[in-house]
Amino acid sequence: MTERIRAADLKRVLAKPKNKYGAEKTTVHGIKFDSKREAKRYAELLALQKAGVIAELRLQVPLMLEGRSGPLRTRTGRQMRITVDFQYVELCTGLTIWEDAKGSPTRDYEVRRAVAAAQGVEVREV
Numbered sequence: 655m656t657e658r659i660r661a662a663d664l665k666r667v668l669a670k671p672k673n674k675y676g677a678e679k680t681t682v683h684g685i686k687f688d689s690k691r692e693a694k695r696y697a698e699l700l701a702l703q704k705a706g707v708i709a710e711l712r713l714q715v716p717l718m719l720e721g722r723s724g725p726l727r728t729r730t731g732r733q734m735r736i737t738v739d740f741q742y743v744e745l746c747t748g749l750t751i752w753e754d755a756k757g758s759p760t761r762d763y764e765v766r767r768a769v770a771a772a773q774g775v776e777v778r779e780v
Contacts, residue, residue, distance in 0.1 A: 675758050685713070692739055692755040695780050699740060708742045708751075715741040717752070719769045726769065736766040738777055753778045 677689035683700075687693040702708045719726045719734040726734040740753040752770075756763070756779050767777050 677757060689755065689757065691757060691780075695740065695753070695755045699742060703742070707745060709745055711740065711742045713740060714738075715752070717770055717773075717775060719766060720773055721769075734766065734769075736763070736770050736777070751778065752776070753780055755780050 677691075680687050680690045680693040682693045682696055685696070687696060696713070699708065699711055703711050714737055716735045716737045719736060728734055738752045738754045740755075741750065742753075743750055752775055754763075754767075754777050759767075759779070770777055
C-alpha cells in the first residue's frame, strides 16, 4: 500500500531542515544562533555586560589545539581547533571565561575539550 502526502505538508517538511540533535536556529538582535539555548545564554551575557559584571564578550571564538610536540593536525593536515560559543572576562576575578552552550556533547567535542583543558583552558558547558 502506498501512502500519500499533501503538497502543503511536503513543502513544510522539505522547507525546514532538521538539526541532527533537534536544535532550532534562533535569531537574537540580528545574530543567528544554532540553538535556542545558545541564543538564551547570549541574552543573559548581554545583560551581565550591561550591568558591568562581565566585559569583552566575544562570540564563536576559535582555540587552536596544541600537543607536546606542536599543533595537533587533522588527517588532511589542517590544525585542529575547538570553537567555543562565548568568551568574556569576569570583572570581579579578572579571569577569561570560555563557554559553550551544549545540549548533547559529541565524542569529538569531548576530546577537543579535554585537549583544551590540558592546555590550561577550561571550557564551561552551560
